[in-house]
Amino acid sequence: MNTLAEDQGHAKVAAPKGRRSFVMAMFAVSGTVVGALLAIPLFRFATFPLRKTASEDDWSDVGLVTDFNALTAPVAKTITLERRDAWQVASSQTAVYVLPGSDGVLKVLSPVCPHLGCSVQWQDAQQKFICPCHSGTFAMDGTRLGGPPPRSMDTLESKVENGKLKVRYQYFRQLVSNKEPMA
Numbered sequence: 001m002n003t004l005a006e007d008q009g010h011a012k013v014a015a016p017k018g019r020r021s022f023v024m025a026m027f028a029v030s031g032t033v034v035g036a037l038l039a040i041p042l043f044r045f046a047t048f049p050l051r052k053t054a055s056e057d058d059w060s061d062v063g064l065v066t067d068f069n070a071l072t073a074p075v076a077k078t079i080t081l082e083r084r085d086a087w088q089v090a091s092s093q094t095a096v097y098v099l100p101g102s103d104g105v106l107k108v109l110s111p112v113c114p115h116l117g118c119s120v121q122w123q124d125a126q127q128k129f130i131c132p133c134h135s136g137t138f139a140m141d142g143t144r145l146g147g148p149p150p151r152s153m154d155t156l157e158s159k160v161e162n163g164k165l166k167v168r169y170q171y172f173r174q175l176v177s178n179k180e181p182m183a
């Protein structure tokens, strides 16, 4: 014969079956909800390189536009490049030339010689760019004047945003007459 306690024990085991299922179901539902909430940032993190648009970090600050108001000749400026490789961001510095465009709009040139990639230098005294490696020469606006470079200096895409001049730095193929961006 079962004692009262044993009966109650049975009742404890048998009776709450429905309640236990309900509690387990609630755990399952809340677990799913929490999992989904946690998965959103994880998903955003995991897919960040896929969602990133090219415009987010391809633009580098060159300086305040007002700094270039009185520009009469090319000036070299150092910019910081940020390159994203999957989840790693590497930054490096390089130089560009800012010059007054003929239409009053600032122009930005890559200093990389389109011949073999040496750094082209602006020579104030001669009022032209000269490449130190094989004496390629370019006019103030970057137009090729002479020497082995197969084309003019490369103009970089630029824009003015919030009073700042920004540039989209790119590398271009050397030894070809057309300006071809490298991937």
Ligand code: FES
Binding pocket: 113, 114, 115, 116, 117, 118, 131, 132, 133, 134, 135, 136, 147, 148, 149
């Ligand atoms: S690398 Fe500039 S002229 Fe050859």
